[in-house]
Amino acid sequence: xxxxxxxxxxxxxxxxxxxxxxxxxxxxxxxxxxxxxxxxxxxxxxxxxxxxxxxxxxxxxxxxxxxxxxxxxxxxxxxxxxxxxxxxxxxxxxxxxxxxxxxxxxxxxxxxxxxxxxxxxxxxxxxxxxxxxxxxxxxxxxxxxxxxxxxxxxxxxxxxxxxxxxxxxxxxxxxxxxxxxxxxxxxxxxxxxxxxxxxxxxxxxxxxxxxxxxxxxxxxxxxxxxxxxxxxxxxxxxxxxxxxxxxxxxxxxxxxxxxxxxxxxxxxxxxxxxxxxxxxxxxxxxxxxxxxxxxxxxxxxxxxxxxxxxxxxxxxxxxxxxxxxxxxxxxxxxxxxxxxxxxxxxxxxxxxxxxxxxxxxxxxxxxxxxxxxxxxxxxxxxxxxxxxxxxxxxxxxxxxxxxxxxxxxxxxxxxxxxxxxxxxxxxxxxxxxxxxxxxxxxxxxxxxxxxxxxxxxxxxxxxxxxxxxxxxxxxxxxxxxxxxxxxxxxxxxxxxxxxxxxxxxxxxxxxxxxxxxxxxxxxxxxxxxxxxxxxxxxxxxxxxxxxxxxxxxxxxxxxxxxxxxxxxxxxxxxxxxxxxxxxxxxxxxxxxxxxxxxxxxxxxxxxxxxxxxxxxxxxxxxxxxxxxxxxxxxxxxxxxxxxxxxxxxxxxxxxxxxxxxxxxxxxxxxxxxxxxxxxxxxxxxxxxxxxxxxxxxxxxxxxxxxxxxxxxxxxxxx
Amino acid sequence: xxxxxxxxxxxxxxxxxxxxxxxxxxxxxxxxxxxxxxxxxxxxxxxxxxxxxxxxxxxxxxxxxxxxxxxxxxxxxxxxxxxxxxxxxxxxxxxxxxxxxxxxxxxxxxxxxxxxxxxxxxxxxxxxxxxxxxxxxxxxxxxxxxxxxxxxxxxxxxxxxxxxxxxxxxxxxxxxxxxxxxxxxxxxxxxxxxxxxxxxxxxxxxxxxxxxxx
Numbered sequence: 001x002x003x004x005x006x007x008x009x010x011x012x013x014x015x016x017x018x019x020x021x022x023x024x025x026x027x028x029x030x031x032x033x034x035x036x037x038x039x040x041x042x043x044x045x046x047x048x049x050x051x052x053x054x055x056x057x058x059x060x061x062x063x064x065x066x067x068x069x070x071x072x073x074x075x076x077x078x079x080x081x082x083x084x085x086x087x088x089x090x091x092x093x094x095x096x097x098x099x100x101x102x103x104x105x106x107x108x109x110x111x112x113x114x115x116x117x118x119x120x121x122x123x124x125x126x127x128x129x130x131x132x133x134x135x136x137x138x139x140x141x142x143x144x145x146x147x148x149x150x151x152x153x154x155x156x157x158x159x160x161x162x163x164x165x166x167x168x169x170x171x172x173x174x175x176x177x178x179x180x181x182x183x184x185x186x187x188x189x190x191x192x193x194x195x196x197x198x199x200x201x202x203x204x205x206x207x208x209x210x211x212x213x214x215x216x217x218x219x220x221x222x223x224x225x226x227x228x229x230x231x232x233x234x235x236x237x238x239x240x241x242x243x244x245x246x247x248x249x250x251x252x253x254x255x256x257x258x259x260x261x262x263x264x265x266x267x268x269x270x271x272x273x274x275x276x277x278x279x280x281x282x283x284x285x286x287x288x289x290x291x292x293x294x295x296x297x298x299x300x301x302x303x304x305x306x307x308x309x310x311x312x313x314x315x316x317x318x319x320x321x322x323x324x325x326x327x328x329x330x331x332x333x334x335x336x337x338x339x340x341x342x343x344x345x346x347x348x349x350x351x352x353x354x355x356x357x358x359x360x361x362x363x364x365x366x367x368x369x370x371x372x373x374x375x376x377x378x379x380x381x382x383x384x385x386x387x388x389x390x391x392x393x394x395x396x397x398x399x400x401x402x403x404x405x406x407x408x409x410x411x412x413x414x415x416x417x418x419x420x421x422x423x424x425x426x427x428x429x430x431x432x433x434x435x436x437x438x439x440x441x442x443x444x445x446x447x448x449x450x451x452x453x454x455x456x457x458x459x460x461x462x463x464x465x466x467x468x469x470x471x472x473x474x475x476x477x478x479x480x481x482x483x484x485x486x487x488x489x490x491x492x493x494x495x496x497x498x499x500x501x502x503x504x505x506x507x508x509x510x511x512x513x514x515x516x517x518x519x520x521x522x523x524x525x526x527x528x529x530x531x532x533x534x535x536x537x538x539x540x541x542x543x544x545x546x547x548x549x550x551x552x553x554x555x556x557x558x559x560x561x562x563x564x565x566x567x568x569x570x571x572x573x574x575x576x577x578x579x580x581x582x583x584x585x586x587x588x589x590x591x592x593x594x595x596x597x598x599x600x601x602x603x604x605x606x607x608x609x610x611x612x613x614x615x616x617x618x619x620x621x622x623x624x625x626x627x628x629x630x631x632x633x634x635x636x637x638x639x640x641x642x643x644x645x646x647x648x649x650x651x652x653x654x655x656x657x658x659x660x661x662x663x664x665x666x667x668x669x670x671x672x673x674x675x676x677x678x679x680x681x682x683x684x685x686x687x688x689x690x691x692x693x694x695x696x697x698x699x700x701x702x703x704x705x706x707x708x709x710x711x712x713x714x715x716x717x718x
Numbered sequence: 719x720x721x722x723x724x725x726x727x728x729x730x731x732x733x734x735x736x737x738x739x740x741x742x743x744x745x746x747x748x749x750x751x752x753x754x755x756x757x758x759x760x761x762x763x764x765x766x767x768x769x770x771x772x773x774x775x776x777x778x779x780x781x782x783x784x785x786x787x788x789x790x791x792x793x794x795x796x797x798x799x800x801x802x803x804x805x806x807x808x809x810x811x812x813x814x815x816x817x818x819x820x821x822x823x824x825x826x827x828x829x830x831x832x833x834x835x836x837x838x839x840x841x842x843x844x845x846x847x848x849x850x851x852x853x854x855x856x857x858x859x860x861x862x863x864x865x866x867x868x869x870x871x872x873x874x875x876x877x878x879x880x881x882x883x884x885x886x887x888x889x890x891x892x893x894x895x896x897x898x899x900x901x902x903x904x905x906x907x908x909x910x911x912x913x914x915x916x917x918x919x920x921x922x923x924x925x926x927x928x929x930x931x932x
Contacts, residue, residue, distance in 0.1 A: 305786065
């Protein structure tokens with residue numbers, strides 16, 4: 001219903017509600033946001049003191065004593081001071097002031113604050129129960145300008161919904177105005193939010209009312225040890241702005257996925273679209289906790305429990321791993337636990353409010369001995385609907401009458417939920433996760449390891465040998481000295497026993513595990529294999545998809561397409577010949593193609609995320625060269641963003657070392673303007689990955705190439 | 719030979735181990751070798767990672783340790799605040815490595831960090847007195863390192879030398895160096911043991927005179 005909330009200059013929220021043919025605006029001047037404050041050990045005299053302190057503050061509209069639970073484990077509510085504010089958007093300011101007053105008068109940590117750092121629009125929906133979805137579809141318009149043109153502030157190349165808008169700036173502006181008039185969109189999907197001020201400068205208002213607001217300037221941040229970049233954010237009246245550059249979710253989950261998550265989180269589209277996955281999970285948790293009478297803590301003060309070193313050691317172990325034997329294994333079945341961690345959370349009730357509870361003196365968690373309360377856990381309730389919905393969509397997807405359009409929509413939603421499910425486990429260990437708890441992270445891992453051991457023992461008892469296992473997957477092959485029971489039957493028995501589906505993913509004709517590059521044994525995550533015919537048919541894949549690649553160049557995002565394609569071809573050669581020499585012979589044909597200079601430069605483009613500014617790189621790296629080149633061309637690239645480049649001359653330093661992708665698209669790099677030897681080196685390394693399970697290393701590949709051998713027939717086939 | 723490394727008394731001892739990170743574990747293991755009571759390790763920056771503790775302290779010393787990790791300044795502050803209620807009367811040691819590092823993180827505003835660090839230093843001093851337990855702290859090269867050093871009752875400086883580890887400070891006489899093979903003696907050590915024998919002012923350590931297994 002209320003799909004967009006504008007906040008006026010005077011702090012009054014304006015709800016935009018979708019109508020059949022547009023949207024109407026309703027100001028809500030009576031709305032008052034609130035922050036909650038609790039005192040250490042529930043000593044109410046500190047709350048009385050704070051109420052006296054805040055009474056004269058003009059920002060404060062009302063002060064009220066309420067009772068809320070301090071955290072998910074609290075059995076009883078605690079007394080809290082509810083500080084109601086006059087304006088939406090002043091909560092953080094008030095919180096900082098409360099903290100300053102506290103430090104003047106009391107020891108740090110005397111007060112705990114709640115419901116401080118919520119997006120104003122999310123807060124409004126939480127407080128008022130406003131539904132952030134329209135009861136019709138979102139009307140959308142997509143506006144895009146190529147990066148290079150945007151860098152020059154040139155809108156003549158603007159495209160509307162993918163179609164060029166006119167060829168001149170004036171024509172483009174008129175076209176945008178006409179489309180906005182005709183379609184009256186609710187949502188603007190922009191290649192860059194910078195289009196908002198650029199169009200405004202040319203007299204085009206993108207909102208349903210004139211004007212726009214700058215919500216935040218561009219900034220660089222660090223999250224999970226990675227540097228990220230937030231472009232500037234803009235807001236227009238009555239319409240949702242989605243900036244493609246800063247929406248991981250739109251990229252990964254599509255619009256159908258976004259819409260689903262808006263419904264689950266109760267957070268409006270504009271704010272949700274720019275969230276990280278952790279942000280989405282937090283929103284869903286905040287909403288669930290609010291329903292349980294627990295407000296969202298601001299600076300989380302919950303600490304880890306004291307542990308013996310032995311327990312810490314046991315708790316610190318990661319997921320299950322079974323060291324594979326490097327080499328090629330024939331006739332291998334893959335078994336996977338479906339959504340293992342989320343299902344452990346739900347089926348075993350592992351949650352911040354159940355692990356190590358006070359009411360049970362049991363040792364439910366294997367290895368760690370933590371108790372698990374029998375009540376329904378918070379985290380299971382958060383993830384349950386996501387798991388159920390995803391499972392139902394998968395069923396619909398498999399149904400014969402599912403149309404291609406519907407399948408695409410389901411895929412988007414399945415992916416959206418997948419990302420949230422994948423991150424829910426790691427997020428429990430994240431230090432700022434509002435409802436995270438390290439013991440929950442540890443317990444999930446411990447239960448999951450136990451389940452994997454159960455599965456391993458079951459398949460071994462049924463005559464199978466485990467050749468590799470990691471986190472939630474097992475690869476098994478028939479033990480030659482024993483009879484086997486069907487692997488699907490064993491998987492079904494494990495499923496019944498543990499309550500989480502162990503799925504028979506399929507059978508490989510062969511799987512090759514690559515050795516580690518600088519140590520003995522096999523790398524856990526570098527392998528490739530060929531699915532058997534029946535598994536290819538069952539998955540609905542084409543014959544082209546019959547290989548599975550993990551961790552090798554063909555799968556790496558940073559690989560140039562030419563190198564990835566060559567490696568896929570080398571794997572096909574490997575499949576036919578099972579002979580390292582034949583694979584290296586085949587490599588010669590790719591090297592010849594490369595050296596002829598006939599590779600389209602776009603196929604040589606390397607995409608790389610940059611973590612620093614050009615002047616912060618100590619060495620002369622390619623990323624630095626690409627950043628310098630971007631700067632020379634007037635293109636802004638910040639830490640956290642990607643650069644895509646072709647290596648032109650790897651012996652040089654500075655901007656001449658590379659060409660940016662859009663330059664080569666324009667043909668500036670055509671005619672062999674790439675560094676042949678650099679890419680040849682990449683090809684050799686990709687080849688080494690393929691032949692390494694057969695015992696060859698890079699040196700042998702190079703010697704073979706140098707010393708030569710009569711080309712086998714295979715290098716001319718295919 | 720254990721009397722050659724500093725003995726820890728019921729006070730706050732600051733160990734500057736920035737040049738010799740292993741010194742922290744060495745001093746702890748020496749202390750625990752003579753003590754039976756439980757010890758608390760308020761961890762920051764992963765100094766108390768199980769692998770490091772097993773490696774440096776050995777299984778026996780680890781058995782007397784309880785560890786809790788702080789991942790933010792707020793958590794560190796709460797852990798230190800919880801010490802009086804956590805420590806038993808028989809406690810033998812409190813260790814707080816990289817004491818101020820979590821407060822120097824950008825997620826804690828400066829004025830809050832200043833107040834919390836000051837409060838934590840007072841709290842640790844009060845704990846050492848009230849429970850009569852040694853408190854050993856280290857600090858990373860963060861803005862609060864000087865405050866931590868200033869607030870301590872005693873300061874020790876650890877240096878990794880060519881001869882091994884050397885710890886200087888109030889009440890510590892440098893009689894030896896610790897290295898991978900054991901304790902390497904200095905001239906003053908042998909003079910102390912055997913009396914001066916008229917050798918003329920040899921200043922450098924006598925090497926190598928390792929006493930294995932010490």
